[in-house]
Amino acid sequence: MSHSTNTVTFLKDNKKVDWHNETLWWVRSKRDVSSKQIPEWEQLRELASGIKDSVLSNLAGYLEEFEKNAIANGINVHWAADAKEHNEIVTSILQKHNAQKLVKSKSILTEECHLNEHLEAHGFEVVDTDLGERIIQFVRQPPSHIVMPAIHLKKEDISEIFHEHLQTEKGNNDPQYLTEAARQHLRNKFIEADIALTGVNFGIAETGGFVVCTNEGNADMGVHLAPVHIACMGIEKLIPKLEHLGVYTRLLARSATGQPITNYTSHFHRPRSGQEMHIILVDNGRTEQLSREKFRNSLKCIRCGACMNTCPIYRRSGGYSYDATVPGPIGSILSPGVDLKKHQSLPFASTLCGSCSDVCPVKINIHEQLYEWRQVVADEKLDGAGKRISMTLAAKVLASPSLYNMLGKLARKSLSLLPKSLINNPLNAWGKQRDLPAPPKASFKEWYAKNRKS
Amino acid sequence: MSSREKMLGNIRKLGLEPKPLPEIPAFEVSKDLEATFTTSLEANHVTVISCRSEEEVKAAVAEQTRAYQQVITTLPDLYSSGIDLATVKKPSDLRYVEAGIIKGAFGTAENGAIWVPESLAGIRALPFIVVHLIVVVERKTLVGNMHHAYKKIEEIPGFGVFIAGPSKTADIEQSLVIGAHGPKKMTVILC
Numbered sequence: 317m318s319h320s321t322n323t324v325t326f327l328k329d330n331k332k333v334d335w336h337n338e339t340l341w342w343v344r345s346k347r348d349v350s351s352k353q354i355p356e357w358e359q360l361r362e363l364a365s366g367i368k369d370s371v372l373s374n375l376a377g378y379l380e381e382f383e384k385n386a387i388a389n390g391i392n393v394h395w396a397a398d399a400k401e402h403n404e405i406v407t408s409i410l411q412k413h414n415a416q417k418l419v420k421s422k423s424i425l426t427e428e429c430h431l432n433e434h435l436e437a438h439g440f441e442v443v444d445t446d447l448g449e450r451i452i453q454f455v456r457q458p459p460s461h462i463v464m465p466a467i468h469l470k471k472e473d474i475s476e477i478f479h480e481h482l483q484t485e486k487g488n489n490d491p492q493y494l495t496e497a498a499r500q501h502l503r504n505k506f507i508e509a510d511i512a513l514t515g516v517n518f519g520i521a522e523t524g525g526f527v528v529c530t531n532e533g534n535a536d537m538g539v540h541l542a543p544v545h546i547a548c549m550g551i552e553k554l555i556p557k558l559e560h561l562g563v564y565t566r567l568l569a570r571s572a573t574g575q576p577i578t579n580y581t582s583h584f585h586r587p588r589s590g591q592e593m594h595i596i597l598v599d600n601g602r603t604e605q606l607s608r609e610k611f612r613n614s615l616k617c618i619r620c621g622a623c624m625n626t627c628p629i630y631r632r633s634g635g636y637s638y639d640a641t642v643p644g645p646i647g648s649i650l651s652p653g654v655d656l657k658k659h660q661s662l663p664f665a666s667t668l669c670g671s672c673s674d675v676c677p678v679k680i681n682i683h684e685q686l687y688e689w690r691q692v693v694a695d696e697k698l699d700g701a702g703k704r705i706s707m708t709l710a711a712k713v714l715a716s717p718s719l720y721n722m723l724g725k726l727a728r729k730s731l732s733l734l735p736k737s738l739i740n741n742p743l744n745a746w747g748k749q750r751d752l753p754a755p756p757k758a759s760f761k762e763w764y765a766k767n768r769k770s
Numbered sequence: 771m772s773s774r775e776k777m778l779g780n781i782r783k784l785g786l787e788p789k790p791l792p793e794i795p796a797f798e799v800s801k802d803l804e805a806t807f808t809t810s811l812e813a814n815h816v817t818v819i820s821c822r823s824e825e826e827v828k829a830a831v832a833e834q835t836r837a838y839q840q841v842i843t844t845l846p847d848l849y850s851s852g853i854d855l856a857t858v859k860k861p862s863d864l865r866y867v868e869a870g871i872i873k874g875a876f877g878t879a880e881n882g883a884i885w886v887p888e889s890l891a892g893i894r895a896l897p898f899i900v901v902h903l904i905v906v907v908e909r910k911t912l913v914g915n916m917h918h919a920y921k922k923i924e925e926i927p928g929f930g931v932f933i934a935g936p937s938k939t940a941d942i943e944q945s946l947v948i949g950a951h952g953p954k955k956m957t958v959i960l961c
Contacts, residue, residue, distance in 0.1 A: 339944055354880075356797045366792035373789040376781040389928075395774040447950055448941035464941065471943045491942040499951060506951070507862045523926050533898045533937040533952030540895035540929075541861050551777065556791060558926070562917035563794065565932070566880075576810060576881035577916075579935040580898075580952075586928030588894050599773070603780035 318661035319637050320745070326468075326634035336468065337631040343464075344625040346574025347675065353576075354566065363563050365679035368616035371554055372606060378521040378554045379597065385524025389586045392594040399429035402598050406431060406513070406546060407438055409594055413544055415440070415510035419502075421528070421535035422446040423515030424462050424619060425548050425598060428641040443505045445534040447498050454481045460635030462642055463572050463621035468634055502534070512538030516549035516595070517618070518564060522557045525585035526595065529568060529578040536582055545587065546594045551602050552615040564618060567677035571620040605653045610688045614649045616678040623672035623682055629665050638662060645672035649685040652692070660698040663689035724759050731755040799914020803879040804960070807912055810882035811958055814935035815948055821961040827906065830959050834904055835869050843871035844892040845906065861895035870900035874933075876911035877958075878919045883934040884958070885919065887927035894929050903936070903953040909960055 327333060351357045371378055383393045396402035402425075410418065418440055420426065432442045432453075444453045448465035452458070454477050459465030466474070471489040478484040484497045514535045518527040526547055528535045539545045555564065569578045587593035606612055624630045624644030635643035640651040640659060648662035663686045666672075672682040693699050694707075713719050732755055739747040758766075771779070800806035808818045819834075821827045831848045835841050842853045842864065849871055858864060872891055874884035884905055891897050897905075913919050923930070937952030948954055 343944070359795075359797075363792050363794060366789075370789045370791045373786045376778045377788075379778065379781075395772070395777055397773040397776055401773060445951070446941070447939045451941065464944070466941055467944075471945070474942050491945040492947050494942055495939060495947040495950060499949065502951060503865065507865060525926065531937070532939050532950035534950070536898045536931070537895070537951045540893075540898060558923070559794065559917070559920050562915070562920045565883075565916050573940075575814070577883050577932065577934050579814070579933065579938060581883065581932040581934075583926070583930045584928075585926055585930075588888075588928065597777075599777045599780070603777060606781065607784050 317639065319633065319639075319665040320661065322637040322639055323633040326637055327632075332470065333632060333634075335470070336634060339467065340625045340631045343573060344622070344675070347571055347622055347625065348574075350570040350574040350576065354570070360563055360567055361677055361679050364567055364618075364677055365616060367555060367560050367563065368678055371556065372552070372612060372615055375551065375554070375606065378556060379551060381521040382519055382524055382554055383597075385522070386595060387524070389524045390593065391524065391585075391587070392592070394594060394596045396596050396598045396600070398600050399598075402429045402548065402596055402600065403431050403434040405596050406548075407435065407440075409544065409546055410435070410440055410511060413510060413592075415544070417441045417443070417505070417509050418511045418513055419443050419445050419505055419509040419538040419542065420449075420513045421515065421530060421538055422449055422465070423513070423548055424459075424642060425515055425550050426513070427458060428600065429548075429598070431548075443502070443509075445502050445505065445538055446530070446532060447495060447534075450498060450502065451477060454478075458636075458641070460643065461621060461624055462619055462644075463624075468636065503537075506537045506541050509538060509542045511544040511546060512542035513546045513548065514539060516547050516553050517568070518561060519549050519554045519595075520556075520558055520561070521554055523585060525583055526553075527561065528582045528584065529565075529580065530582075531575075531579045533580050536580055539582075539584070540588070543590070544592045544594070545584070546596065547584070548596045548598060551597050551599055552606075552617075568618055568620055571622040571675065571677040601654050605650070608653065611649060611653060611685055613680050614646065614653070614682075614685060616680050617646050617650070618678055620677055622675040622677065626671045626675050628667060628669065628671070633665070638665065645682045645686065646676075646680070649680075649682055649689060652689050656692070656696065657698060660693045660696075663687075663693060664699075721759075721761070728755045728757070728759070794917060797915060797917065799918065800879050803912040803914060804909050806879040806914075807877050807882060808960070810880065811935070814882055815938070815956070816882065816935050817955075817957045819957065819959050821959060824961075827959055827961045831871060831904065834902070834957055834959075835871070838868040838902070840867045841869045841871065842867050842892075842896065842900065844890060844896075845871055845873060848906070855892050858893060861893055861899070864893065864895060864899045867900045869902040869904060870896050871904040871906070872897060874905045874907040874911075874958075876913060876919070876922055877907045877960075878913055878916060878932070880915045881934055883916070883919065883932035885923065885930060885932055887925075887930040889927060891929075891931075897931065897933060898937070898952040900953055901949075902955040902957070903933070904957045904959065905933070906959045906961060
């Protein structure tokens with residue numbers, strides 16, 4: 317299903333669309349205020365992009381350096397070529413420890429690998445511990461935003477969900493009350509957990525450690541209580557040196573939510589005494605994306621979500637319309653690389669206004685890549701016969717001045733005579749919420765010819 | 771072929787030209803580190819108590835912990851009747867602890883982030899599991915921004931964390947709630 321078809325569901329509730337649109341714009345505005353507190357903001361973006369350029373140009377070297385140092389730190393390093401292998405590695409660690417219960421902090425990578433479904437199918441208990449993720453896990457939904465996973469739900473919805481799953485008072489919509497209920501519930505889960513799994517924000521080649529950023533402290537609650545820690549990292553998350561964190565920690569939270577830094581920026585280098593630590597380095601299409609010169613830059617992404625918050629299409633169509641693990645502008649340049657046929661409509665879910673590129677903390681040229689993907693989709697003839705035929709015809713008309721003049725005249729005459737139903741009918745998607753303007757009496761060319769003479 | 775060889779091979783066969791790393795220049799920082807540090811923390815729902823002597827610090831700790839029965843600290847000089855760290859068998863023993871008092875290695879003015887290596891946390895879980903986290907920071911340790919902060923970390927601990935405020939969430943309709951999983955309250959004693 318295409319993005320525009322999926323959007324119909326989201327657009328049914330006008331009030332919710334407005335709320336979604338305004339809330340995300342508010343987050344974007346907070347980002348603006350926060351970024352302007354740093355005079356060297358643009359320089360930082362430049363640096364962040366430059367560091368990632370270096371990483372991507374020498375990824376194999378950095379991965380080996382990371383592996384060597386991580387092993388020296390006492391971390392078990394695993395390599396997973398794809399989602400399947402990643403999930404199998406996690407399962408084998410669980411089995412080795414006879415583990416039953418796993419607590420997880422936010423990891424978009426494990427969403428990408430569909431780890432939860434895999435583990436549940438093998439009989440393990442998986443508990444997402446980020447509040448937003450726990451909410452949607454109760455109702456078996458994927459995140460609709462990578463930083464604010466439950467942004468598509470209203471507090472009334474969440475109150476209903478908690479009433480059913482956590483026996484909270486019916487109709488009590490107070491976020492404070494609901495959060496407290498989740499806190500009590502999850503505290504038990506943390507204490508009972510056999511294994512804690514986290515994502516990784518940054519892996520540091522030079523030191524063989526990694527950084528996890530949260531505001532809730534859920535990653536730390538899980539990891540510091542459980543006897544085993546598994547961290548899952550996409551190979552593009554590497555940075556060369558510790559000092560580079562200075563750049564990224566200044567950019568990440570300011571870009572994501574407008575706060576100067578996440579409340580917890582946790583650095584893991586060695587397991588605590590008696591604990592076991594694993595890191596899984598995952599490819600799952602990343603080396604292939606690296607091979608595409610025009611789209612290589614998309615791997616610089618640090619998953620702040622700023623491009624979603626600013627995107628006029630994302631804000632008004634919701635995360636689910638994208639039907640992809642990462643929605644929004646960045647997802648629309650990553651997903652076609654994974655499955656072009658399935659995601660062929662995503663590069664068109666954009667006005668190409670460029671706002672995504674303007675806010676991107678690592679300066680990914682997102683809107684240009686969206687445009688590039690459109691060329692690929694057209695070359696592969698995946699964009700539908702209707703569009704292809706109309707574009708071929710349009711190209712013919714626009715290439716021929718006489719044909720253009722003639723058809724222009726014809727259109728101006730016929731549009732005023734033909735019935736409105738020609739535009740506003742169910743077969744014409746364009747006409748659903750639009751009317752044509754009244755046709756002008758003459759073309760500019762005719763007007764100019766006439767007025768220059770007089 | 772192992773996945774490791776396959777992944778590294780896929781990357782190497784592209785034959786990309788290694789690009790140099792950019793130099794990070796020295797950026798200007800606030801002239802009044804203490805004021806900036808305090809403002810950053812207060813904006814993030816942290817109470818800051820400024821002290822000028824050890825007596826003042828002790829008085830502040832006493833005042834902050836007066837209501838609690840269960841307090842744990844790595845600083846017995848400041849609070850003597852706390853739970854003995856040595857008696858903690860496993861981290862979950864700390865689940866009912868009301869307050870934790872620890873020292874921060876240094877503070878970062880631009881965002882209030884305080885570096886807590888595991889040696890200062892005592893137990894890795896401590897700063898996260900207590901209800902009220904009290905962190906003592908010496909004003910002479912303050913640095914301007916995160917670049918200076920990372921330069922100041924000489925020895926990388928097995929675990930270390932920058933803490934900038936109490937545990938918080940805005941996952942329900944973007945309404946801010948303090949105390950998601952970890953501390954519901956944070957106090958910084960600046961001395």
